[in-house]
Amino acid sequence: MNKYFILFSPAHISAMIAIALICLIFYLLRDKIKRGSKRDALRIAIAVILLLQEASFQIWTVSIDAWSVKWTLPLELCSISAILCAVMLLTKSYKIYEIVYFTGIGGAIQAIFTPEIGMYTYPHFRYFQFFTAHGAIILACLFMTFVENYKPAAKSIIKTFIYLNIYAIIIGIFNKLTGSNYMFLCAKPEASSIMDYLGPWPFYIISLEAVAFIIFVLLYVPFVIGGGNSKGRYFDM
Template sequence: MTSPYFSLFLTGEPFRLFSPSHLITLIMVLCLVVLTYLFRKKLQAPANRFATRYVLAGILLLSEVCYQLWHVYTESWTAAYTLPLQLCSVTLLLSAIMLMTRSYGLYEITFFAGIGGAMQALLTPELFYPFPHFRFVHFFVAHAGIVLACLYMTWVEGYRPTVRSIWKTMGFLNLLLFIALFVNNATGGNYLFVSRKPDNPSLIDFLGPYPWYIVSLEVVALALFFLLYMPFIRGQQQTKKVGRDFSV
């Protein structure tokens, strides 16, 4: 008999947006973010950097492996829904590689697409299983891990995004969009939600009918990316000014 914590079928109430378990989980994620910032200097020690990067990468990869195994275990694996082609699945894998390789090129993409996508997912999850089901735990561990990976590279490794990074990310997302459309056509899936809106309430509900909400999503993504970039503007302006001063 399948454990209720791993069962494919719900026997009780489904996940509710902003339920006590959802709010407590969001507070826990926020605490982890704050702790990463407060202990950023301690984490900069060489041994701590290595351990933190690989532990975070291991958690991200393990979460994806466990997710795929759960679908196999519950006999629900299907190319239409479980390929790692949702935005957060893609940025999760890229974040793990970024942590292990310290790739700045991947950081440029994961900072905007990862944080932007994971934040939206944490606030309005496309989730049906409540706490303490495996899928609830997996969902929040995976998405929180993406955010923490990007913030770690920013606060501990000292990486910084640029305006050019925003346009690289937009180009990457549009390439991914065409791949998702092709896969959706072939499998009947809805990767990246570009074939129809998600079933659960989400921010997409406010962006118009299909297919026009895809254009709205592009505008919202661009605005969100510039918003995420704003904390770095002053520092980069000061860097340019110092460079000009030294060149005089």
């Protein structure tokens, strides 16, 4: 068994397959879940998982004396998306949904394919925490889409893109003040990622803007193909 996490190793591929299967099973059972008596219980359970995984990560970093303002605060895009997804599930907020549908799914998929978890591989706590967190983000968005019938509007893409850039500016200032590298705005991640193909700093940030917008559009395509009320059932919520 490998001591360190290796990209596309059996441990990595197994995690990706497990997440894909869980999402597929959820999709196949969506109508049964929608009509079932455990619908709200499942919604709350996913929210609790999202909150517990972040809390457990913070506790773990403290326990190994690795907690630092520079890298353990929940300021990464997926970390903040996980927290927002939990709030979305608990409050059924459409305003949050139309943002995290794009940032959550888009960010989580990219993170699952190119994990930044250092040397921690199966069966380490960090391995399970990382993939549970990102899988739960996707599952939360799927729940609100297929069970609660939420749908993003076309203008949700622009709104999300604007909010994402505002957040990036705030995090960029925080990085400057603390010497941190949240959202990888100051340097590329050590692990292989899409950023490796987007040029050197700071040009890869500009390239990421285009990539993010394309991903948002692709995530919206199913709603265009599927038709129906693109604004979602709770658009005015």
